[in-house]
Each structure stands twice: as structure tokens, then as C-alpha cells.
Amino acid sequence: MILSSLFLVCGAAALAVSINDPTARVLRNEDHVTFNPKPNQLVLGSTGRFVFADAVLTLNGITRNLTLVSDQGNTAITYSVDGGWPPPGSTTNEIAYAKSGKTSGQTFTDEIKWLGKINQLFADGRFNNRNWIVFRGVANKVHITATTYFATVLLPYLLQGNVEACKTQFKTNKIPLIVAQAKYYVDTFQVLHTDLQPGNILWNMQATAPTLIDWGSAKEVSTWTAAVAAEVTAQVEFSHLTGSERICVDLA
Secondary structure, three states, X not given: OHXXXXXXXXXHHHHHOOOOOHHXXXXXXXXOOOOOOOOOOEEEOOOOOEEEOOEEEEEOOEEXXXXXXXXXXXXXXXXXXXXXXXXXXXXXXEOEEEEEEOOOOOOOHHHHHHHHHOXXXXXXXXXXXXXXXXXXXXXXXXXXXXXXXXXXXXXXXXXXOOHHHHHHHHHXXXXXXXXXXXXXXXXXXXXXXXXXXXXXXXXXXXXXXXXXXXXXXXXXXXXXXXXXXXXXXXXXXXXXXXXXXXXXXXXX
């Protein structure tokens, strides 16, 4: 009881720290990059310490404010780029995301290679002791479980405990769309995405147009063949319907 009370007092004291107090800026979480913090935007970090969530990035003479995205991966820190970023050779800003390593030595060699091959790499470089990449983003797309399709078509099956009906519906109507996207990148760029799990695919609300993201795992494939199609289909079916990220789970 005494220990719990102490935690509460310490927590209240941390909340009371003025953001104008220089000592407040040392309350940082090493898992987050906190460059040029903006005032009044303290958030609780994963280790229970308060950090500044937003950052400012400068690469190749371009400076942008960054906002942490809500869905963070395990190996890097991802931000949306406020105002977008111009692709190479252009002065027109496009929707973009930025990613930094969680440590000074973390690099994005493979992702830079594959993003460059599919024309989605906008910039890469080092800033404030971290390696960064800036890449093409998409608007108004979400994880499959956040779509209207999931809420109106799949969820009713799951609430009834009918997992097999959920699997059949998704396998018949959505997996072919994912496979078609994988085929597009092979046909167009000779690059095959090799990690087609639910977290690496974004959808419009109707779940009719998937977008493949997180290109750190890919390989060169010169031609789309029946064998490649079978490999991709098997991976997508396993990751979505059987693996740890499966989307059809009994909710009855």
C-alpha cells in the first residue's frame, strides 16, 4: 500500500512538471526520438516516463515536422510527415512517412534498396545521431480489422462463433486482391514482397483496394509464375487465417 501510494505521488509530481522547466526535457524514453520537441505535447512513454512525442527532421535541405503514428512496429519508430515530402526530382509534396532507428547504429539498408526499386523512397540519411528514411505514404487506409468490411461482414460471423465462415469469406473475396497486388509489383518492378501479414497491408474502408507497406523483407523475382502465385497465396492464407496475426477469432 505504501509503495502504491509512493508511485501515485511520483506520478502526480511528474505530471506537475512544467514543460518550460529545462529539467522536463531530460524526462525522455530512449525508445523514442525526441528532436526539437514541441511544447504542450508530453506523452507517456513505454517505460512509464514522459516524453515529447513529435519531432522535426531535416534531410537534403528539407525540414518537416513529424507526428508519431499510433501503430508502431518493434524495430523502428514511424512518423507521418506533416505537409508531405517531395519525391526525388520533384518540388511537389506528396503524402509521406518517416522512419528512424531506435538506436544510433540501426540502419535501413534492405528497406532502402527495395523502396528505391519500387519508386517509393523519397529520402534517406542521418540526422541527430539517427538513420532515417522518408517514403511514400497513403491516405485514408487502415488495418483490415478497422474497415467497414470487417465490422459489417466478418465481425457478425465471429460474434456467432462461426470462425470458418469468416475464413471462407476472407479467403474467397480478399486474399485474391492481396495476391494481385503482389503480382503487380513483380510484373512492374520485379520485386516480391515476402512478408504479407495483416500488419503490412492497409485497406480502404470497403476493403476493395489493399496497399502493401513495410518493404524491409522482399526479394527480386523476374517473372510471376504459378509457383510464385502458390507461394504468395499460401503465405497470405497462413498469416491472415492461421498465424499469430489471424483475423478470424471466435468472439462468441
